[in-house]
Amino acid sequence: MNKQLKIGIVLNTAWNIYNFRLGLVKALLAAGHEVYAIAPVDDFVPAIEATGCQFVPVQYLSRKGVNPIQDMRFGYELYQIYRSKELDVVLQYTIKPNIYGCLAAGRAKVKSISTVTGLGYSFLKEGWVNKIVKLLYKTAFKSGTRIAFQNRDDKKLFENLTLCPASKTTLIKGSGINTSHFKPIPKQKTYDKLIYLFVGRLLYDKGINELFEAAQKFKKQCPDTEIWVVGAIDDGNPSAVNKEEVAEQEANGTIRYWGVSKDVRSIMQEADVVVLPSYREGLPRVMLESLAMAKPIITTDTAGCRETIQDTKNGFLVPVKDAEALASAMLKMYNLTDEERKNMGKVGREMALQEFDEQAIIKRYFEEIQNMTS
Template sequence: MRIAIVINTSWNIYNFRMSLIKALLTEGHEVVAVAPHDAYADKLIEAGARFVPVMMEKGTNPFKDILLTWRLYQAYRQVKPDVVLHYTIKPNIYGSVAAHMAGIPAINNVSGLGTVFITKDYISSIAIKLYRLAFQYPAKVFFQNQDDRRLFLRNNLVRAGITEVLPGSGINLQQFQPAGGFRKVKCFTFLMVARVLYDKGVVEFVEASQLVKQKYPKVKCQLLGAVDELSRSGIKRQQLEEWLATGVVEYAGYTDDVADFIAEADCVVLPSYREGTPRTLLEAAAMAKPLIATNVPGCREVVQHGVNGLLCRARSGADLADKMQQILQLSEEELEKMGNASRKIAVTRFDDRFVIDRYLQAIKEVARKKHT
């Protein structure tokens, strides 16, 4: 079969869906990546996928979004896939409409709600109406946690019968492995891995780091992730530079080799306002790290309070600081126990093999229905 994977960036496909692409290619399927062209397009081609560039602009301009629907429709008519796999908001909405127009079954994945259900304004109300319109059409809709699924059902955005919950994108347990026993070094390092967005809790991390360093001045607080000023929730680089000038937080920039940074960290932190199932936490859990995250949908699926980490209140730098200080007061044995619990949770609940197998099964089911 020919299977199209449609996401808002080629980077996203390469970093988060390569295990699925490899599995599809191994099964003998043809894979076509449909996304804006960026530095990762060639990597997808090298991996064995075809690549079809489709421009997807950020923002909520209705005229541009109508054009995106048309561009995706033209791409689907050109590629003629048997099934389309949609990820991220715009492909989920406009891709679903385009696939319906082209007569191609679609499988959607709600990998996170972004700011749509966090910031309540006219844009979010429009987005909800668009979801309700577009989600009439997919053959299957995967969610990454039960909270998101219940939210969509409560708002009558999707039929219950086509929905299912997956454990996020899963994690490659061979790629992300523990680096050895826990060793509490002199310079304890908290690491936050996320795009530099307000909704990821960057402000709270900076506030918490300042409070923690007042009591533990040798503690290192690192932020790793891309600056995304064009995002609706983006933090301006100038603001980031002002925070860095205080010396409270170190900015590690952006890298594809996240595992190297996680390996050097003692605890991974994610004070996000809402997630699907955060890849950051899955990677850190697989590498046997203690975790701190907000008690919100997505994060609490990975972090079990007092077992493999601690949960804090969302939008509270003070509570995050309190949890960071609690971690600092633990012994090496207690931290190692938490880290081992993280690895166990990753192995038993988030192995990406489960996600891949469910996708392979869903693709067969959808293709069978198409030809009956």
């Protein structure tokens, strides 16, 4: 890309931009482009602005609300930003920026790449909301220039449901992982117990119920283990686990709950195995972090998750919603030697370097931008 462009990056939180797209922001700035981060204001704005990127706040984005008037106001707000900043390209992520951003970009005659980072509760749950979301996607993606998917399953599903034509779709495997930042780090402490770690929002569709059930079964057989849980209890989400249930599981010794961590590496380096029994993902960030840190994994045979595993090589694959199989995989992992688990971790690290390194993902976005602006 020789031409200098004005590029917007739109997400549902500034935290999201900082955590998942800062490498892309820096690469675009280094290539001489003007970059605008567009999101609601939160504590991460100063860190984003410190890169030299301009932050543009949005007022009307309600992440979980279903008020159509507010959503239309958000769409109009994006349209005004795209026009006033005279953007050449917008990169949009997460459900509402994808839908209303596509409509705004079409109207403002701005090229767009919308990345479907996962299908979310409203898409997966049958009912009237599901029907409306599909209709919104179909309408919005007519205005989008390019629609990127993080895994083949989601891409195929959208094409089969005719939510967007195959000619507009492409595959970009996740947000990428900084393999210099996330790398194998020796343990700081010596634990007598084998530690299994779950990292993610505490949602039923992340497989939390199955994790609790499997943990209870597994710990009866192997009491010299710990199951650590790290992540937010996402109260506003209809799929959220309630605080009382988490407290109960901790009180009966099934899990150890760490709350939210600002630096997941410090906890992950102490773990022996990382577990994600999710029902469906875009491309789970925690699995990429685990691979990069050379941790063996246990995850489900579902969209997004299966992209991160070679069954029995870097971990074990289990069916979705199957606590029995999950407990069995945890036992299999327990019965391996330290050396065997270490070798699994090495295979995962190699996968992270070959397939998911942040630089490879950034290169893909540069290629897409080049194709649509040359």
